[in-house]
Amino acid sequence: MTRSKPRGYHHGDLREALVVAGRKLVEEKGIRGFTLRECARRAEVSHAAPAHHFASMDDLLAELVRRGFAELTAAMTTEAARAADDEPAARLVGLGVGYMAFAAANPTLFQLMFSREANHIEPKEGDEGAESVRRLLAAVLDDVVGDAADEVRQQAADLAWGTMHGFITLVLEGEIGRRDSSRALKARGLAALAAMADTVARLARP
Numbered sequence: 001m002t003r004s005k006p007r008g009y010h011h012g013d014l015r016e017a018l019v020v021a022g023r024k025l026v027e028e029k030g031i032r033g034f035t036l037r038e039c040a041r042r043a044e045v046s047h048a049a050p051a052h053h054f055a056s057m058d059d060l061l062a063e064l065v066r067r068g069f070a071e072l073t074a075a076m077t078t079e080a081a082r083a084a085d086d087e088p089a090a091r092l093v094g095l096g097v098g099y100m101a102f103a104a105a106n107p108t109l110f111q112l113m114f115s116r117e118a119n120h121i122e123p124k125e126g127d128e129g130a131e132s133v134r135r136l137l138a139a140v141l142d143d144v145v146g147d148a149a150d151e152v153r154q155q156a157a158d159l160a161w162g163t164m165h166g167f168i169t170l171v172l173e174g175e176i177g178r179r180d181s182s183r184a185l186k187a188r189g190l191a192a193l194a195a196m197a198d199t200v201a202r203l204a205r206p
Contacts, residue, residue, distance in 0.1 A: 015053040017043040019067070022060050027108045031115070036060060061112070065129065068106065068113045073132045075102040080140060088143035089197040092160060095140055096193040099133075100168040107172050114165070137161055144197070145204035156200045163196040 021042035025034055036057050037047045054060040079098035083090035103110040114130070128135070137160055145156050167189060170176040177185035 014043065014045060014049060017045075018050055018053060018060060019063055022064055023067075023109065026061075026064060026112060027106070030108055031061075031112055034061070064109060065113050068109045069129055069132050071106075072099065072102045072110075072113070073136055075099070076133070076136055088140065089201050091140050092144055092197045092200065093190070093193045095137065096160075096164040096196070097190070099164045100171075100189055100193075103168040103172065110168075111172070133161070141200070144200055148204040152203050156203050159196060159200055159203075163192060167192050 018039050021039045022034070025038055025042065029038075034057065036050045036054065039060065040047045040050050043049075050060070054063070076095045076098035079101070080091040080094035083094045134157070137157055141153065141156050141160065145153055148156070167176065171185065171189075177188060180188065
């Protein structure tokens with residue numbers, strides 16, 4: 001005779017187990033299907049156990065969003081570093097490659113990170129959220145546009161982020177690449193990023 005697992009509070013790393021369960025739940029069910037009770041069930045603890053680490057559903061979602069932005073900027077940094085010896089515009093393309101790759105691998109979390117729901121989640125002290133992406137872009141754009149006027153720098157930032165976010169969002173919504181192979185879709189994405197980087201570079205020219 002086998003005994004069922006106890007469903008009490010005791011757990012090796014309850015906080016991490018809830019984060020893992022929550023992330024899988026978000027990807028499977030979206031924000032509307034997200035509940036602390038279901039996260040607890042998947043973590044095999046009682047429905048009251050999450051309160052030891054997350055006072056509310058929003059607290060757990062805030063942790064998922066925080067980690068999402070950390071992973072997003074890490075992916076962008078890694079891809080930009082691959083082009084470290086190339087022209088600054090190539091590093092800008094690398095940022096876009098990392099941005100799109102993260103979004104494609106984590107579509108629902110990515111959408112949550114930039115959703116209205118995320119805007120209502122109270123961030124913890126020190127959390128940068130989307131500001132971390134803005135800061136990373138600004139650092140690379142410094143090398144692309146140099147000491148261009150503030151107006152030009154703003155145009156460059158808007159174009160760069162708008163292209164990255166807009167393209168992959170349309171892909172996730174099925175408006176771009178619905179019938180393309182993964183290779184063809186990747187090529188379209190790279191072409192869009194290359195065109196963006198070229199346009200940004202030309203913005204700084206007199």
